[in-house]
Amino acid sequence: MAIIVTGAAGFIGSNVVRALNARGVADVVAVDNLQRAEKFANLADCEIADYHDKREFIELVRSNALREDVGAVLHQGACSDTMEGDGRYMMENNYRYSVDLLDWCQARSIPFIYASSASVYGAGPVFLEARAHESPLNVYGYSKFLFDQAVRRRLPGATAQIAGFRYFNVYGPREAHKGRMASVAFHFFNQFQAQGRVRLFEASAGYGAGEQVRDFVCVEDVVGVNLHFLDHGASGVFNVGTGRGESFNSVARATINALRAARGEPALSIEQLRSSGAIEYIPFPAPLVGKYQSYTQADLGALRSAGYTAPFLDVGAGVAGYVRSRIAAGTSL
Helix, strand or coil: CEEEEECCCCHHHHHHHHHHHHCCCCCEEEEECCCCHHHHHHHCCCCCCEEEEHHHHHHHHHCCCCCCCEEEEEECCCCCCCCCCCHHHHHHHHHHHHHHHHHHHHHCCCCEEEEEEHHHHCCCCCCCCCHHHCCCCCHHHHHHHHHHHHHHHHHHHCCCCEEEEEECEEECCCCHHHHHHCCHHHHHHHHHHHHCCEEEECCECCECCCCCEECEEEHHHHHHHHHHHHHHCCCEEEEECCCCCEEHHHHHHHHHHHHHHHCCCCCCCHHHHHHCCCEEEECCCHHHCCCCCCECCCCCHHHHHCCCCCCCCCHHHHHHHHHHHHHHCCCCC
C-alpha cells in the first residue's frame, strides 16, 4: 500500500519521506510544486515510487482517477507564507484543496494526517485546541483555522483516522528553500557566519529586546509525532510544540555558541554576546504590527492524552544539533 505525502519536497514533508524510508517504506507517492526547481534537492536522497505535481494530483483526486491502493495520506503541503496577500490563492491552495483531499480519503476510509498551524491562535495568550482561543491574525492562519473547523465537523462520523497537527515554530534540516520564511535558527546561522552577528527585534508589545517568546520545535520531533499517529490511529486536532516558550535571545545564544563550539571557542552568555556586538537589535517592522505573535507556548494536554509520551528537544539541544548538521552539510540545509 502506498503512502501519499503532499509537500514532499518541502521542509517537513521531505523529513517525513526520509523517515519513512528509514523504516523501509519506499512506496511513497510524492506530491509537490517544483516551479521552484531547487526544492528537488530535498528529495534527492529519498526513495519514492512516484511523483505528481500538486495541480495534477488534485485533479486526479477530484476526478476519482487516483490509484486506489493507498494506505495513508500525510498532507504536509500548503502555502506557509504568513505575508501572502492573495487571499483567493491562499484559500484555494490551503483550504479547498485540503477539503477535497480529505473527502476523497473519507470516501475510501483512508487515514488522513495533516499539517495545521499555531497561527490559528493569533495573539494568544492561551494555546489550547478550543474555538474560544482561536483568532488568526492573517489569511494564512485563517485558511488553517477554517480547515480545522471542517475537520471538527467530520470527526463524529469519520470513516478513518483524521489527525491534524498545529505546528508551532519548526526548525531543522531541509528548510533552506523557504528563504525568508525559514526559521530564525536558519537565519541566525547565516547571519553569524557572514557578519559575525545576528539581528533580533527591539522591544515590542511589552517584551524586551529579543525577549519575544515562541515555542520552537525541532523537525525531528515533528516527524516523530507524525509517525506515531500513523502507527496508532488516534484522531483529533493537536498542538505540536515542546510545551516550553523560549525567547529569541535563547535561540540566538544557542546558535552562536554551537558555531563557537565548532571552532573550539567557549560559550558566551547573553550579556557577553550583546556587549561584544554578536547580538544586534533592529527596529520592529511596521508591516508586522498587529500581525505578529510575540508569545506562543503549546498546551500539550491533548497530545499527551492521545498517547504521545516522547520528550521534545529544548532549544539548547535542538538548535545545537541543527547547527552541527548544517556545518556537516556545507550549510546547504
